Amino acid sequence: MTQEFQYDIYMICPVRNATLEEIGLLKEYRDKFTKKGKTVCYPAESTNQNDTTGGYQICEDHCNEIHCSDEVHVYWNPDSSGSYVDLGTAFPNHFVHGRNIQLINRNTVEEMVDQHKNNGVTKSYEHVLLKLDNLAKL
Numbered sequence: 001m002t003q004e005f006q007y008d009i010y011m012i013c014p015v016r017n018a019t020l021e022e023i024g025l026l027k028e029y030r031d032k033f034t035k036k037g038k039t040v041c042y043p044a045e046s047t048n049q050n051d052t053t054g055g056y057q058i059c060e061d062h063c064n065e066i067h068c069s070d071e072v073h074v075y076w077n078p079d080s081s082g083s084y085v086d087l088g089t090a091f092p093n094h095f096v097h098g099r100n101i102q103l104i105n106r107n108t109v110e111e112m113v114d115q116h117k118n119n120g121v122t123k124s125y126e127h128v129l130l131k132l133d134n135l136a137k138l
Contacts, residue, residue, distance in 0.1 A: 008038040010069035011104070012087060014080035015044045026075055029104055041065045043086075058082075063089050071136075075104040076129055078112070087125065100136035103129055 013026050023044070030042045041047075043062060051057045062085070066072060072090040077083065093099040103109055112126040 005070040006039070006068035007041040007065065008070050009033055010041045010066050010072045010090070011043065011075065012072060012083050012090065013043070013075040013104070014077045015047075015049065015082060017079065018044065018077075022075065022077065026104075029073075029075070041069060059085055062086055066090050067093065069093075069099075071099060072101045073104050074101060074129060074132075076109050076112075076126065078125070084125070087129075094132065094135075101129075101132040102136040103133040106130070106133055109133075 011026065011030065014022055018026070026042060026044070030040045033040050043049075043065070047058060047061050047065065049058065062082075066086065066089045072086075072093070074083070074087065087101075090099075090101055094101050109126050109129050113124070113130060116122075116124050116126065
């Protein structure tokens, strides 16, 4: 039995403090897949960002959207606090169900990891993201 997903791809990315450059890049990325017939959840547009609960409803919505997505693609910006929540939500789908998590901005994350290594840091979200991206390519 194959599972039907609401989305082919869920994008973990900055929303509230996304720069204009990031927004442009993220929309281009989304469009690349929608032109191929993929359904993409881009939270800045797909999720109601007007939340009277102080963010709880957004977290709940993202949790449901991630759970109902076949894959998760991550544009990592460590200043995006919501991305940490979303990554934590996506990880069980990878670990338990084998769903892919891959990077949109791998080169940037590789540079972050290189900086970490130069500073003696051997564990970080960026290290984990590179591992997840490598596993998605297998």
